[in-house]
Amino acid sequence: xxxxxxxxxxxxxxxxxxxxxxxxxxxxxxxxxxxxxxxxxxxxxxxxxxxxxxxxxxxxxxxxxxxxxxxxxxxxxxxxxxxxxxxxxxxxxxxxxxxxxxxxxxxxxxxxxxxxxxxxxxxxxxxxxxxxxxxxxxxxxxxxxxxxxxxxxxxxxxxxxxxxxxxxxxxxxxxxxxxxxxxxxxxxxxxxxxxxxxxxxxxxxxxxxxxxxxxxxxxxxxxxxxxxxxxxxxxxxxxxxxxxxxxxxxxxxxxxxxxxxxxxxxxxxxxxxxxxxxxxxxxxxxxxxxxxxxxxxxxxxx
Numbered sequence: 001x002x003x004x005x006x007x008x009x010x011x012x013x014x015x016x017x018x019x020x021x022x023x024x025x026x027x028x029x030x031x032x033x034x035x036x037x038x039x040x041x042x043x044x045x046x047x048x049x050x051x052x053x054x055x056x057x058x059x060x061x062x063x064x065x066x067x068x069x070x071x072x073x074x075x076x077x078x079x080x081x082x083x084x085x086x087x088x089x090x091x092x093x094x095x096x097x098x099x100x101x102x103x104x105x106x107x108x109x110x111x112x113x114x115x116x117x118x119x120x121x122x123x124x125x126x127x128x129x130x131x132x133x134x135x136x137x138x139x140x141x142x143x144x145x146x147x148x149x150x151x152x153x154x155x156x157x158x159x160x161x162x163x164x165x166x167x168x169x170x171x172x173x174x175x176x177x178x179x180x181x182x183x184x185x186x187x188x189x190x191x192x193x194x195x196x197x198x199x200x201x202x203x204x205x206x207x208x209x210x211x212x213x214x215x216x217x218x219x220x221x222x223x224x225x226x227x228x229x230x231x232x233x234x235x236x237x238x239x240x241x242x243x244x245x246x247x248x249x250x251x252x253x254x255x256x257x258x259x260x261x262x263x264x265x266x267x268x269x270x271x272x273x274x275x276x277x278x279x280x281x282x283x284x285x286x287x288x289x290x291x292x293x294x295x296x297x298x299x300x301x302x
Contacts, residue, residue, distance in 0.1 A: 003075050005039035006068045008032060009047055013065050014092050014123070016055045018048070066137045066273075073279045089281040090119035096133075097142035099126040100223035100243055101268075109292045113285070120281055128223050133273050139282050144240065144268045153272055155286060157294045160266035161241040162197065163248075164209070164256040170233040171254060177236070180207050180260060187235030192221040197238065202259040209238065209262065238262065245299035 004025075011021035012032075022032025040047050047061035057065070097106060102124070110122070125131060125138070133141055144160045170187075177183055180199055190211035199207040218234055220226045227244060230237045236256050247253040270286050272278065 001042065001071065002035075002039060003072060005035050005042075006071055008035055009039055009061075010065065010068050010072060012036065012048060012055065013057055013061065016057075018050070018055055069137060069139075076279055088119055089117055089279075089284050091281055092121045092123050093140065093281045093285055094123045094125075094136070094138045095140050095285070096125040096127070096131050096136070096138050098128050098144065098223060100128070100227070101142060101144070102126045103224075105242070105293050105298060106289070109288075112292075113288050116288070117281075117284060120284075122285075128221060133271070138273075139279070140270060140272050140285060142268060143271050144266060154269040155271075155290075157268040157270050157289060158242075158297045160268045162238050162262040162266060163241055163244065163258075164236055164260075164262070165230055165239050165244055165248070165253045166236045166256050167231050167233045168251065168254055170235065171256075173233070177256060180209065180257065183209070183236065187218070188216040189218045189220070189226065189230055189235045189237035190216045191223075191226055191238075192219060198263050199257075199260045200263045207260070211238075240266075242268075242297065242299040 008018075008021055008025060008027070011024055012018045015021050018032050018036060019029040022029055022035075025032070027035065036048065043064065045060035045064070046058050047064060049056045049058050103126075114120070114122070125136070130143070131138060131141070142157065143154070174186060177186060180201075188211045196208050196210035196212070199209050201207060218229065220229065223240075223243060226237060227239060227247070229235075230239070231247060231252055244253055248255060270289060272282060
């Protein structure tokens with residue numbers, strides 16, 4: 001298959017502009033159009049819909065795009081193995097991460113990354129919704145849950161320790177729980193999946209924190225809202241330490257049951273599709289995040 005045509009198609013799909021994609025590859029508009037038509041003829045499908053006003057991906061094009069990216073990644077990896085690879089990473093890197101984590105820890109360091117790699121473009125999707133990496137054509141994602149998906153590979157970014165928190169006003173009004181059994185008498189806030197978490201007591205006792213079994217009255221699907229309603233006094237919630245470290249330090253939140261450790265060994269992962277070759281652009285972004293976040297996580301300093 002003509003990889004030059006594939007490269008043009010991937011660029012055109014990203015830009016939704018065939019002429020602009022062609023210019024980036026040094027092709028005149030007529031040549032770019034002819035090369036794309038040749039690729040479509042080879043695969044037997046219209047990959048892009050064209051009109052006088054816009055270009056859009058066809059259904060077939062959306063299905064074919066992840067495979068086109070993979071073929072190009074394989075080619076780049078082969079060239080690199082022969083010493084022919086690009087010395088400078090370039091192109092577009094599609095990345096997804098939880099919104100709250102990205103706002104706190106990734107957004108502040110992005111200018112340094114873009115300055116270090118001026119030929120890279122980041123296309124980011126920041127949401128607490130977990131996107132399918134393969135269907136969404138993502139190169140890399142941050143996940144702070146177990147890697148249950150066997151189609152993905154992961155590299156550890158940092159530990160994801162969890163703590164129970166409440167506002168001082170809530171504890172003053174409702175009292176301070178001294179034992180996990182006391183939580184049944186409190187208002188609990190849960191994240192959308194309400195997963196039960198193992199607790200280890202101060203003497204090694206095995207217990208469980210299970211909001212679904214404790215009369216949970218508030219369920220949210222957004223990490224920042226989860227923290228904000230806790231700060232507002234709506235109840236007791238479980239949070240990642242990275243999310244609430246500043247509020248615990250300032251006293252806006254108080255750790256609840258500090259002698260009982262949430263022991264599910266959660267990890268923040270950098271994940272990518274197992275079928276993908278780890279391209280240079282993905283590798284340098286992973287290395288950068290580990291260098292700036294993972295070596296000494298900000299929420300564990302000082």
